[in-house]
Structures are given as C-alpha cells and as structure tokens.
Amino acid sequence: MSTLQVDLELIRKYNVAAPRYTSYPPATHFVEMPGREILERMRAHSGSPKDLSLYFHLPFCYSLCWYCGCTTVITSNQSASAQYLEYLGRELAILAPLIGRERKVVQLHFGGGTPTFLLPDEIRALGRLIRSHFSLDATIEAGVEIDPRRMTREHVLALREAGFNRASVGVQDFDPQVQLAVHRIQPKAQTEQTIAWLREAGFTSLNVDLIYGLPHQTADSFAKTLEEIIAMQPDRLAVFNYAHVPWMKPAQKILKVLPTPEMKLELLKLTVERLTSSGYSYIGMDHFARADDELAVAQRNKTLQRNFQGYSTRGNTDIHAFGMSSISQANGAYWQNEKELPAYYEALNAGQAPISKGYILTEDDKIRREVIGRLMCDLGLNFGKISELLGVDFTSCFARELAGLDDLKADGLLETDACELRVTDLGRLLIRNIAVRFDAYFGKETEGRFSKSI
Numbered sequence: 001m002s003t004l005q006v007d008l009e010l011i012r013k014y015n016v017a018a019p020r021y022t023s024y025p026p027a028t029h030f031v032e033m034p035g036r037e038i039l040e041r042m043r044a045h046s047g048s049p050k051d052l053s054l055y056f057h058l059p060f061c062y063s064l065c066w067y068c069g070c071t072t073v074i075t076s077n078q079s080a081s082a083q084y085l086e087y088l089g090r091e092l093a094i095l096a097p098l099i100g101r102e103r104k105v106v107q108l109h110f111g112g113g114t115p116t117f118l119l120p121d122e123i124r125a126l127g128r129l130i131r132s133h134f135s136l137d138a139t140i141e142a143g144v145e146i147d148p149r150r151m152t153r154e155h156v157l158a159l160r161e162a163g164f165n166r167a168s169v170g171v172q173d174f175d176p177q178v179q180l181a182v183h184r185i186q187p188k189a190q191t192e193q194t195i196a197w198l199r200e201a202g203f204t205s206l207n208v209d210l211i212y213g214l215p216h217q218t219a220d221s222f223a224k225t226l227e228e229i230i231a232m233q234p235d236r237l238a239v240f241n242y243a244h245v246p247w248m249k250p251a252q253k254i255l256k257v258l259p260t261p262e263m264k265l266e267l268l269k270l271t272v273e274r275l276t277s278s279g280y281s282y283i284g285m286d287h288f289a290r291a292d293d294e295l296a297v298a299q300r301n302k303t304l305q306r307n308f309q310g311y312s313t314r315g316n317t318d319i320h321a322f323g324m325s326s327i328s329q330a331n332g333a334y335w336q337n338e339k340e341l342p343a344y345y346e347a348l349n350a351g352q353a354p355i356s357k358g359y360i361l362t363e364d365d366k367i368r369r370e371v372i373g374r375l376m377c378d379l380g381l382n383f384g385k386i387s388e389l390l391g392v393d394f395t396s397c398f399a400r401e402l403a404g405l406d407d408l409k410a411d412g413l414l415e416t417d418a419c420e421l422r423v424t425d426l427g428r429l430l431i432r433n434i435a436v437r438f439d440a441y442f443g444k445e446t447e448g449r450f451s452k453s454i
Contacts, residue, residue: 019435049103335359
C-alpha cells in the first residue's frame with residue numbers, strides 16, 4: 001500500500017469533539033430503564049436466527065495506568081476474581097435462557113480491566129461456564145485483551161484451552177520516560193516474551209495497542225516505538241489518541257507534561273505515514289491492518305462492521321455482554337449493566353438482571369445507524385445500494401445532509417456524484433467529522449461528552 005500523506009493544517013481545522021460511533025445513538029443517550037423491559041425484548045427475540053457475539057467485562061487491574069479511561073477495579077486481592085466469576089455465573093443463569101441456547105456464537109471477547117488478572121484455572125473455568133450456556137461455532141473469532149506485565153505462559157495456554165485464537169496486547173509506548181510518567185513500567189522484553197508465547201500457542205491474529213499524546217512523547221521517541229513494534233510484525237495495530245478527560249477520570253490530573261496539540265498532530269502524521277509505508281492498510285479511526293488481514297479484506301469487500309468492540313468482520317450479530325458496565329445490543333435496543341461493582345453484585349444477590357440503563361431505537365435511529373456504520377466501514381455510500389438496504393430513497397431522505405457537504409468536498413475530505421459519496425484518503429483520518437453530518441443529535445450534546453476527533 002502506498003504511503004498515506006497527512007495534511008496537518010486540515011487535521012488541525014477539523015480537530016473537534018465528536019462521537020466514536022461504536023453505537024448510534026452514542027451511549028450518552030442511554031437513560032435509566034427497568035430491566036424487565038429489556039428482559040421482555042430478549043425473550044421475544046430468543047428464537048431469532050441471528051448469530052451471537054458475546055462480551056465479558058473483567059474489570060480488575062493490579063495497578064492503575066494514569067491515562068486509563070476504562071471502567072476498572074484496582075485491587076491486589078486475587079480472590080476478587082473468584083467472587084466475580086461466581087456472579088458472572090449468576091448473571092448467565094438469568095440471561096442465557098432468554099437469549100437462546102441453539103443460536104451460534106461466532107464472536108467472543110474478554111475485555112477490561114485486565115482479563116488475565118484471572119488465574120489460569122479461572123480462565124479455564126469461565127470458558128467451561130460459557131460453553132455450558134451457549135453453542136460456540138467451530139469458526140469462532142475469540143479475542144482477549146492482554147497485559148504482558150503479569151502474563152505467564154500458563155495464562156496463554158489456559159486461554160487457548162478456553163478457545164481463544166486472537167489477542168490484543170497492550171503496549172502504549174516503549175519509551176522508559178513515558179512509561180514512568182503514566183505509571184506503566186513494561187520493558188520491551190516482556191512484550192516480546194508474551195508475543196512469542198501467543199504465537200507458540202497457535203494464536204492466529206495479534207493486535208498491538210499504542211497511544212499517542214502521552215507525557216514526554218516526541219516524534220523521535222514515538223518513531224522508535226513504532227519501529228520496534230513493526231519489527232514484531234503484528235497483524236493489526238490500534239493507535240489511539242489519548243483522551244484527556246480529568247473531569248471524568250480524576251487520575252489523569254496526575255499527568256502534567258502532555259504534548260502540545262501541534263506535537264500530537266506530528267505524532268499522528270508520523271504514525272499514519274510510517275505504518276502505511278510498512279504494508280499496513282489504514283482501516284479508519286485508530287485501526288491499521290496488514291493488507292492480507294481479514295479486517296482489510298472485509299473493508300475492500302464492504303463487509304466490515306463496527307460495534308462496541310470497534311471494527312469487526314462478524315456483522316449482523318446480536319451482542320450480549322456480561323459483567324459490570326458491559327453494553328449489549330439486540331432487537332432494536334441497547335442496554336448497559338450497573339457500572340459499579342457493589343451495585344452489580346446487589347442486583348444479582350436479589351436475583352435480578354444487573355441492567356441499569358438502555359435505549360430503544362426509533363425507526364430514524366435505525367436508518368441513521370446503518371448510514372453512519374456503512375460510511376465508517378466502507379468509506380463511502382452507494383446511493384442505490386444504501387436505498388435498497390434501508391428500503392427508502394436515500395437521496396430524498398438525506399437531501400439536507402447531502403446539500404451540506406460542500407465544505408468537506410472543498411477541503412478534499414470526500415467526493416460526490418449522482419450515484420455515490422466517496423471518502424478520500426485524507427477523509428479517512430477525519431471520518432468522525434464526516435459521520436456527524438448524518439447524526440440527527442450532533443450539536444445538541446452537552447460539552448465534555450466526547451473526545452476530540454484527533
């Protein structure tokens with residue numbers, strides 16, 4: 001793939017707060033909702049032929065990385081994971097019968113937190129628990145997020161025995177000064193050892209997570225990290241823009257020496273140009289994949305999907321999520337579990353599903369969700385095909401939105417003609433800015449709800 005060139009002036013112009021569109025409407029629209037309403041929808045939908053995607057939120061971490069924006073529980077008490085597994089068992093006992101035992105599970109993901117906080121035998125036990133409630137497809141895509149700092153070979157073997165075949169390894173940055181500043185000391189050798197174990201065990205896909213915009217990062221230091229990661233030959237990379245939201249994540253107040261906005265843009269430019277010149281396709285947002293990786297193939301074939309786990313090759317699934325704070329999506333609704341561990345346990349102690357919030361999509365929401373999803377995955381819209389998919393005349397329904405794209409076209413982010421809209425290479429970098437033009441709610445949000453688009 002040719003190198004993607006980055007225009008910093010345009011990036012700077014469009015660097016505004018915008019949703020990431022892992023859902024539409026975004027989770028900021030969720031409202032308090034009685035669990036029984038969701039349970040009734042689940043029961044009515046249990047006979048659906050739709051395949052399943054399962055997510056398990058395993059929140060525990062031994063220590064807090066100060067940049068972290070995830071929903072975590074910091075503890076050194078190893079027994080916390082055994083108690084949590086017991087409650088996951090209770091949740092599955094309540095919900096799995098309503099979902100449908102015969103439906104195929106084609107995707108499974110463990111996120112957190114640190115899923116490998118669990119002991120190897122606990123990982124095996126959770127794998128057995130899931131299989132006791134669901135039918136896992138032989139071709140399942142099963143991914144797990146991994147922190148190399150407390151990883152052992154036994155953890156890797158346990159994950160393989162539980163059926164996992166994909167791993168996402170957290171790195172963020174190899175520079176010692178950056179690691180010290182963010183409270184995450186992780187020598188390169190630890191990461192190399194973990195990757196070696198994963199490959200030895202037969203994991204078929206490896207992703208590495210990096211973050212740009214952390215304290216003390218410079219173009220030279222981050223270039224060195226990129227070179228070291230490229231040498232490890234991951235199949236995919238997720239290179240996230242650090243979102244500084246100390247009003248939501250108080251630990252971020254500790255981070256004082258952050259790169260200037262200009263330096264963050266330089267780091268973005270460096271990342272995109274270096275990875276695309278090294279054989280990685282820029283999928284969009286923060287994601288890169290080798291040209292022969294199924295994520296890149298799916299994008300070329302226009303079968304790529306986007307959900308709460310980011311970009312995915314397994315589309316048209318119902319997503320059922322378990323554990324505190326996890327978010328599900330099925331039958332025209334989203335719902336989220338209790339975000340705090342005591343409330344999650346309290347609901348299950350009462351024999352109730354631990355659901356706290358949700359959202360029922362309107363017909364307009366469903367149409368716009370599809371439009372935004374296809375735009376972010378396909379990097380374009382064929383007006384005839386999207387009309388057929390939605391059962392409406394797209395150009396008539398979205399005449400106002402299409403008429404309001406002139407500034408994006410003038411700046412080279414997209415092109416349109418009578419038949420289609422095409423996102424340019426530059427537009428890939430700013431896909432969130434394009435997507436918001438089809439969002440009926442954008443601009444009516446309160447300040448501080450979303451991170452900057454770059």
